[in-house]
Amino acid sequence: MTEFERFLRQLPDQDAERGRQVFRRRRVDRGELVVRVGDPPDRVAFVEQGLFRLYGTDDAGTERTLAFRAEGELVCAYSAALRREPSRIAIEALEPSWLMVAQRPEYDAMVAANPGWQQLVGRLTEALYLALERRQSDLLLTDAADRYTRFVTEHPALAARLTQRQIASYVGVTPEALSRIRRRLISINDGATAPAYRAGHDDNARNGDRGSRA
Template identity: 70%
Template sequence: MSEFERFLAQLPAPDAARGRELFRPAKLERGELMVRAGDKPDRVGFIERGLFRVYQADASGTDRTLAFRAEGELVCAYSAALRRETSHVTIEALEPAELMVAPRSAYDAMVAASAGWQRLIAKLTEALYLRVEQRQTELLLADAAERYQRFLVGHGDLASRLTQRQIASYVGVTPEALSRIRRRLISINDEPAATA
């Protein structure tokens, strides 16, 4: 069963059928943008295969990674779509990707007309809110080493698919600082346990 079919299995059969009618297969190459900052988002994607990075550039042009999205997840510029404004984020394919894609306006109409889709999207929105809140707490209260350790706990399965620069951007440090954090953590873990 495909990731998309597993996703649709959460819906009553008529609602799942509407999703099958609306979403169409699409492919993106590594480095291709699904959404560019400044553009009005016009589609919603469901990731069958691939990995995406959601990021913003600060005033100096430095990328700040906000999130990663992988197989089994919806991907779109959520806040821009909700406000019907231009996107403040860029969404980049980090790997060749296969998606199921729907036009945003048709997707919104489908959700508005379906209690099953409304319940599912409410559940996904709640999960996304909790992830965003956790991320904000990490950025405000945790030091860089703690943020890196939390990244490994929460996204350890993605670590081998990401470059050091991408992980550093997510953690909020330079790649060089991330190397120092990694070395320090390795040396702490390699120290023999103190004996009584």
Template identity: 35%
Template sequence: MSEHKEQYECIQRLRHAPAVSDSGWELFIHRTERKQVKRGAYLVNAGERVSYAYFCITGLFRLFYTLEDGKEFIKSFSLSNEFVTSYGAMISGEPSYFSIQALEDSAVIEIPYAVLQELSDRSHEWERFVRKSVEQLYLKKEERERELLFLSAAERLEAFRKKYPDLELRIPQYQIASYLGISPVSLSRIINQKRN
């Protein structure tokens, strides 16, 4: 297992990782692959089917929709020690509605969906692990929907800053505006008002 030690240690860092047996990790590690992802490269393209989930070892990804007029709407960001995929597309076999792009040079563990299914069928430990991972994705999605429906743009900016403390220094302002659902001009106005 030493040649895949980094994969093992990265997955173990998850807060909700259960006590999976060594043989369970061994199977996981030998059926997954560590990959480097260059800045600007895509893990998922909208309109394509999805066969993999990814665990971000290092780096940063944006998950975004492209509207018919070409405008982009960022639904979320994925950082180190988080899973990232188009989960709905992966389990349904339908094409993804959104894309996932690296905003920095990143490293991921690529996990075939078939491997997740096999591990879940074989082991209650892995079934719990997958369920807990999906629950985290669901909570993130629900929180995002609540922010868009109930918070003002200024309140959404505050929520963004709490959720992603250092992200303002890592991404351009127009991407923050896209995530907040406002124009870059409106974001500049809110930021200036807060400074005064």
């Protein structure tokens, strides 16, 4: 069973069938931007297979990673859709990926006409809000070492698919600062086997492991 079909199992049969009609499968290459800054919020996508990064660029030109989206998750410029204005973020494929894509007018009409979709979208919106609130709290109230440790502990499978540069951007530090944090954690946790504390690391390889460079 595909990830999209698992997702649709949360819905009544009639609503699930409507979703199959509205969403269309699309191949995405690694490095492709599925949303660019300034794009209209005219599509909603479900990650069937692959990994995506949502990011913005600050006034100094530094990219700031806001979130990652992987299999089983919706990916779109959500806040832009709510504001009905061009996207202020970009969404990049970090791996060769497959999306199920719906045009926004069709998607909105489907949700408006189907109670099952309304309830599901309500739950997804609530989860998104809680995740955003926690993310903001972490950035304001915890230090970078704690943010890094929590990320690799709570999301080990995701961390294994990312480079240390990508993780550093999400944690909110430079790659050099993250390397110092990792060295300190390695020293404190000497002999630990967790990937987060491997001594041999490469900031451009997945999870810092030289053997995993793509």
